[in-house]
Amino acid sequence: MAFVDTRTLGDGEVIEADICIIGAGPAGLAIATAFEGDSTRIALLESGDNGFDDDTQALAAGEVVGIPYPDLDVVRLRMLGGSSNHWGGNIRPMDALDFEVRDWIPNSGWPFGLEELQPYYKRAAEFCGVPNEAFEIASQQAAVGASPWSFADDAIATQVFQTVGGEARALGAYHEETLENSSNVTTYLFANVVDITTDDLSSQVSELTIRTLNDKTLKARAKHYVLAAGGIENPRILLLANKTRAAGLGNENDLVGRYFMEHLTSPDFALLFPSDPQLDFRFYKDFEADWGETWGMLTFSEEVQRSAGLVNARFQAAKITNEFNKNIDEPGMQSLTKLVQAGSSGRVPDELERHLANVIADIDDVAQSGYYRLFHHPNYPLVSIDLVVISEQIPNPDSRVYLSQEKDRFGQNRCVLDWRLTDLDSENLTRISDQIQRQFGRSELGRVRIQLPEGGYKNINPHPHYHHMGTTRMDNDPKRGVVDANCRLHEASNLYVAGSSVFPTVGNVNPTLTIIALAYRLADHLKGLKS
Amino acid sequence: MTAVLSTNRRVLLTALLALPALGHASQASPHKERDQLTGLFSNRQSAAILGQAYLQQQPEEADRQKLENLLLSPGNLQVLAPEDGNLDQVGTRNLKAAFQTLRRRDFDEGNVRQIGGCMLSVTELRLCALVALS
Ligand SMILES: Cc1cc2nc3c(=O)[nH]c(=O)nc-3n(C[C@H](O)[C@H](O)[C@H](O)COP(=O)(O)OP(=O)(O)OC[C@H]3O[C@@H](n4cnc5c(N)ncnc54)[C@H](O)[C@@H]3O)c2cc1C
Numbered sequence: 001m002a003f004v005d006t007r008t009l010g011d012g013e014v015i016e017a018d019i020c021i022i023g024a025g026p027a028g029l030a031i032a033t034a035f036e037g038d039s040t041r042i043a044l045l046e047s048g049d050n051g052f053d054d055d056t057q058a059l060a061a062g063e064v065v066g067i068p069y070p071d072l073d074v075v076r077l078r079m080l081g082g083s084s085n086h087w088g089g090n091i092r093p094m095d096a097l098d099f100e101v102r103d104w105i106p107n108s109g110w111p112f113g114l115e116e117l118q119p120y121y122k123r124a125a126e127f128c129g130v131p132n133e134a135f136e137i138a139s140q141q142a143a144v145g146a147s148p149w150s151f152a153d154d155a156i157a158t159q160v161f162q163t164v165g166g167e168a169r170a171l172g173a174y175h176e177e178t179l180e181n182s183s184n185v186t187t188y189l190f191a192n193v194v195d196i197t198t199d200d201l202s203s204q205v206s207e208l209t210i211r212t213l214n215d216k217t218l219k220a221r222a223k224h225y226v227l228a229a230g231g232i233e234n235p236r237i238l239l240l241a242n243k244t245r246a247a248g249l250g251n252e253n254d255l256v257g258r259y260f261m262e263h264l265t266s267p268d269f270a271l272l273f274p275s276d277p278q279l280d281f282r283f284y285k286d287f288e289a290d291w292g293e294t295w296g297m298l299t300f301s302e303e304v305q306r307s308a309g310l311v312n313a314r315f316q317a318a319k320i321t322n323e324f325n326k327n328i329d330e331p332g333m334q335s336l337t338k339l340v341q342a343g344s345s346g347r348v349p350d351e352l353e354r355h356l357a358n359v360i361a362d363i364d365d366v367a368q369s370g371y372y373r374l375f376h377h378p379n380y381p382l383v384s385i386d387l388v389v390i391s392e393q394i395p396n397p398d399s400r401v402y403l404s405q406e407k408d409r410f411g412q413n414r415c416v417l418d419w420r421l422t423d424l425d426s427e428n429l430t431r432i433s434d435q436i437q438r439q440f441g442r443s444e445l446g447r448v449r450i451q452l453p454e455g456g457y458k459n460i461n462p463h464p465h466y467h468h469m470g471t472t473r474m475d476n477d478p479k480r481g482v483v484d485a486n487c488r489l490h491e492a493s494n495l496y497v498a499g500s501s502v503f504p505t506v507g508n509v510n511p512t513l514t515i516i517a518l519a520y521r522l523a524d525h526l527k528g529l530k531s
Numbered sequence: 532m533t534a535v536l537s538t539n540r541r542v543l544l545t546a547l548l549a550l551p552a553l554g555h556a557s558q559a560s561p562h563k564e565r566d567q568l569t570g571l572f573s574n575r576q577s578a579a580i581l582g583q584a585y586l587q588q589q590p591e592e593a594d595r596q597k598l599e600n601l602l603l604s605p606g607n608l609q610v611l612a613p614e615d616g617n618l619d620q621v622g623t624r625n626l627k628a629a630f631q632t633l634r635r636r637d638f639d640e641g642n643v644r645q646i647g648g649c650m651l652s653v654t655e656l657r658l659c660a661l662v663a664l665s
Binding site: 358434448449 | 576584
C-alpha cells in the first residue's frame with residue numbers, strides 16, 4: 001500500500017482503516033510493522049515527510065519554563081522515524097527492580113514486571129538490528145577479551161549497552177522498505193492529526209481530524225486508535241482534544257502532561273582513582289561491533305538499591321586521564337603548606353589527586369605491580385577515570401507539559417515544558433555518591449572523588465538526554481494513571497498510547513528499546529482483540 | 532606501658548616510616564624483597580598531606596600517642612595480630628593485609644571521612660596522620 005502524500009488527497013476525504021496510528025517514530029513504526037502481512041488495515045499517520053521538512057518541523061516548537069531545556073523543536077524531529085533520525089542509538093532493557101513498587105520512591109511501580117516485557121525486548125532488539133546475545137556479559141567478554149571489574153558482594157554490577165549504528169540507526173529509513181512493500185499498512189506522510197473526536201461521554205473515539213500544510217482537512221476513522229506522537233506531543237494532543245471535556249481527553253483526574261521525567265546526568269561529577277594504575281577498563285570502553293558499538297557500564301545491585309533506598313543509576317567510564325605522576329617529586333613540604341592554607345578556606349588544591357593516587361595505590365596494596373616501585377618509585381602514575389552518572393528522576397506531578405497560549409500554524413495551542421526536580425532527587429544524588437564511593441573503597445578498586453558545584457547537590461545542573469517520559473503514565477487505577485496496563489486510555493476504550501509517555505518510572509537506561517518492546521506488546525494486544 | 536604495647540608501637544612506626552629501598556632496587560641486595568615491602572607508604576609526603584588534612588578535621592587526634600592507641604585498639608589488634616596481640620611477629624606483608632581488612636571494615640561500617648571530595652577510611656587516614664606527625 002506504500003506511502004501516500006496526504007497533501008495530494010482531496011479536501012474532506014476520509015481515511016478508513018482498522019487501526020489508525022498517529023506518529024511514525026520508533027513506537028508507531030514498531031506497531032505498524034508488527035501487522036505487516038496481516039489482514040488488518042493500518043493507517044500510519046505521520047506529520048512529516050520521509051526526510052526533514054522545515055515547515056513541518058516548525059510545528060514542534062513550544063515554550064520552556066522551569067529547568068532550562070533546549071528548544072522543543074530541537075529536541076525532537078517530525079519526520080518518518082521521528083527522533084530516531086538524530087538519536088544516540090544507545091539501548092538496553094530496563095532492570096527487574098525498575099518495574100516494582102519501591103516504597104522509597106513515591107509513585108513507583110509498573111502494572112507488570114520485567115518478565116512480561118522479556119519476549120518483546122527480544123523483538124525490539126531485532127527491530128534495531130542488534131543481536132540479543134550482545135547484551136550478555138559473556139558475549140561482551142569474548143568480544144573484547146576483557147572481564148568486568150569485580151566488586152565486593154557484587155554490590156555493583158556490570159551491564160552491557162549497545163549503540164545502534166550503521167543502516168539501522170535511522171529507524172524510519174531502516175524500515176521504509178517494509179512499509180513500502182506492505183500490503184496492509186499505508187503510511188500517510190504530511191498528515192498532521194489536530195483533533196481526536198469522541199462520543200458525548202468521551203468513552204469512544206469516533207474519528208481523527210487531519211490537517212495538511214496546504215490547508216486541506218481530512219478525517220480518519222478506525223476501530224482502534226494508537227497515539228504514538230512522542231513524550232511531549234502525546235499529552236499535547238490529548239489536552240487539545242477538549243471539545244467533549246474542557247480539561248482534555250483522558251484528563252478527568254488531571255494527570256495528562258504531569259510527571260514529566262528525564263534522565264539526570266551531571267557531567268564532571270565523579271572521578272575514579274583506581275587503586276591499580278594498570279586497572280583494565282577495556283570492558284567499559286566502546287567496542288566496535290557489526291551492528292554499532294557495545295560497552296559496559298556499572299549499576300548498583302538490587303540489594304544495594306533496596307538497602308540504601310536508591311533510585312536506579314548507572315555509571316559510565318568516560319574520559320580517562322593517564323599521566324605520569326611527576327610533579328609530586330618536588331622537594332619540601334610546599335604542597336602540604338598549600339593544602340593547609342587551602343583547607344582553612346575550604347578549598348582543596350588539585351594536586352590532592354596526585355597524593356591520593358599515591359596513597360591509595362599503597363594502601364590497596366598494588367605492590368604486586370611492584371613494577372611501579374622498581375622503576376618509578378616513589379610515585380605511581382596518576383590515572384583517573386571520569387565516571388558519568390545517569391540516574392532516574394523521581395516521578396513528580398509538578399514536572400509537566402501543558403498548553404501554552406501561543407498557537408501554531410493550525411491555530412492550535414503550542415505546549416509548555418515545565419521540567420522540575422525535587423529535593424528528593426538531590427537527596428538521592430547524595431546517596432548515590434555515598435554508595436559509589438563506599439563500594440569502590442571496600443572493593444579495593446580505588447576511590448571516587450565527588451566534585452560538587454558551589455552550594456552542593458542542589459546546584460548541580462542536570463544535563464538533558466532528550467528522553468521525554470511519564471506524561472501519560474500507566475496505572476490500572478484511573479486516579480493514578482492515564483492509561484491501563486494495556487496502554488489503553490482509561491477514558492476512551494478504543495484509544496491506546498504508545499511511547500515513553502506511559503512509563504510510570506524510567507530506570508537508568510535510555511527509553512527507546514522499552515518503547516519498542518511496549519509497542520510490540522500493544523500490537524499483540526490489538527491482534528488479540530481482533531481474534 | 533606494657534612491653535607488648537611498646538613493641539606494637541615500635542613495629543607500627545617502623546612499618547610506617549621505614550624508608551623503602553627502591554632507590555637502591557637495582558643494586559644487588561640480599562634483603563631486596565623484604566626491603567621493597569618495607570613501609571606502608573612508598574611516598575610519605577603524600578601520606579603526610581592526607582594525614583594533615585584529616586587532622587584538620589579531627590584536631591583532637593593530633594597527638595601521636597593518641598593515634599597509636601586508636602590504631603592499636605583491642606578491636607584492631609584482633610585483626611592485626613590475631614594470635615597473641617603482639618605485632619612483633621606479624622611482618623610487614625601481613626600487617627599490610629590486616630590493615631586492608633580494617634579498612635574494608637571501615638567502609639562497611641561507614642567509618643569514613645571525606646577529604647577533598649574523596650571518601651577515605653578512618654584507619655587509612657589515621658595511618659596517614661601518624662606519618663604527618665612523625
Ligand atoms: C539527540 C537525541 C538523542 C537521543 N538518544 C537516544 C538514545 O541514545 N537512546 C534512546 O533510547 N533514546 C534516545 N533518544 C530518544 C529517542 O529518540 C526517543 O525515545 C524516541 O525517538 C521516541 O520514539 P517515539 O516513537 O515514541 O516518538 P518520536 O520519535 O518523537 O516520534 C513521534 C512521531 O510522531 C510524529 N507526530 C508528532 N505529532 C504528530 C501529529 N500531530 N500528527 C501526526 N504525527 C505526529 C512525529 O513527526 C514523529 O515522527 C534521543 C533523542 C534525541 C533528540
